Amino acid sequence: MKKYNVAILGATGAVGREMIKVLEERNFPVNELRLLASARSVGKKITFCGKEIAVEEACENSFKGMDIVLGAASNDLAKQMAPHIKAAGAVFVDNSSAFRMDPNVPLVVPEINPEDAMKHNGIISNPNCSTIITLVAINAINEISPIKSIIASTYQAVSGAGAGGFAELNEQTKAIVEGGEIKSEVFPYQIAQNLIPQIGGFTDNLYTTEEMKMQNEGRKILHLPDLNVTCTCVRVPVLRSHSISAVVVTENKITPAEAQAAIAKAKGCKLVDDPVAKAYPMPLDTSDQDLVFVGRVREDLTSENGLALFCCGDQIRKGAATNAVQIAELFVK
Numbered sequence: 001m002k003k004y005n006v007a008i009l010g011a012t013g014a015v016g017r018e019m020i021k022v023l024e025e026r027n028f029p030v031n032e033l034r035l036l037a038s039a040r041s042v043g044k045k046i047t048f049c050g051k052e053i054a055v056e057e058a059c060e061n062s063f064k065g066m067d068i069v070l071g072a073a074s075n076d077l078a079k080q081m082a083p084h085i086k087a088a089g090a091v092f093v094d095n096s097s098a099f100r101m102d103p104n105v106p107l108v109v110p111e112i113n114p115e116d117a118m119k120h121n122g123i124i125s126n127p128n129c130s131t132i133i134t135l136v137a138i139n140a141i142n143e144i145s146p147i148k149s150i151i152a153s154t155y156q157a158v159s160g161a162g163a164g165g166f167a168e169l170n171e172q173t174k175a176i177v178e179g180g181e182i183k184s185e186v187f188p189y190q191i192a193q194n195l196i197p198q199i200g201g202f203t204d205n206l207y208t209t210e211e212m213k214m215q216n217e218g219r220k221i222l223h224l225p226d227l228n229v230t231c232t233c234v235r236v237p238v239l240r241s242h243s244i245s246a247v248v249v250t251e252n253k254i255t256p257a258e259a260q261a262a263i264a265k266a267k268g269c270k271l272v273d274d275p276v277a278k279a280y281p282m283p284l285d286t287s288d289q290d291l292v293f294v295g296r297v298r299e300d301l302t303s304e305n306g307l308a309l310f311c312c313g314d315q316i317r318k319g320a321a322t323n324a325v326q327i328a329e330l331f332v333k
Helices: 016-025 075-087 130-143 165-179 211-222 254-264 319-333
Strands: 004-009 030-037 045-048 051-054 066-073 090-095 123-127 146-157 229-235 243-252 269-271 292-300 306-313
Touching: 004 016, 004 075, 004 319, 016 030, 016 045, 016 319, 030 045, 030 051, 045 292, 066 075, 066 319, 075 090, 075 123, 090 319, 130 146, 130 211, 130 243, 130 269, 130 292, 130 306, 146 211, 211 229, 243 269, 243 319, 254 269, 254 292, 306 319
Parallel strands: 004 030, 004 066, 066 090, 090 123, 146 229, 269 292
Antiparallel strands: 045 051, 146 243, 243 306, 292 306
């Protein structure tokens, strides 16, 4: 089997480190792995397949000889390095939001629109984490009958804000128990024992930037240009894995049983839906793995063609690192 030279841009962050882990777990055919980050991380060593690899500073000459670059860096760094990645002849699979809405850049979830990846011009974008998890959960319904609208509420774990979010929740929880000072630096308010109904900045329509991603990205991924989405994104005091409550309205009526049967067979999904046994998706059960758990499937009581469901998925893995590696695997296959 052909082996590939792979670079990870932003290798020392939470998503970058998860990409390294996923590459090894999935036995991606790596010839050389080049780990790139900012100057302050240079010299750090990260183990891959039993071998320690030193982190290098990302610069315009870092991509020579690379076949695939997995991006886990900021929007600014992604935009800065993209021309150099393309000039080196590598394919840039970028996890930032820098290129997601560029009409010339495919936005790909491999379980849904893998064919779009082949239309790239050197860059492929990884969607927003909550968008990925939600669309994987509902894609089987969309394949039965096109989805016209979605009403969603996301319950997003603190690790979605990076390693600092994870640490802040732990530190605040400890401070509450021990009677210490509660400091809020990553989030605008205390997150321990609290909910914050804002992720991203507010736009002119009073939705946040994070909330608009599900509509804008969903239209592009599902090839549904008229899809309407009302979304409310909430940061919750959960360490890992995002949860989403969604009501989907389809062109034709679909029964809960039909939806459950389709979801049970869908790629990337696990149906967890047994009310009698109190079986339903939960963040703890979905952490550190790649399936999206889907349950609580039932008729919506406000729309004749509506279905309600609840889903959970690991936003660091399927919502970011694993999805990017799966895109890279499309070229290996």
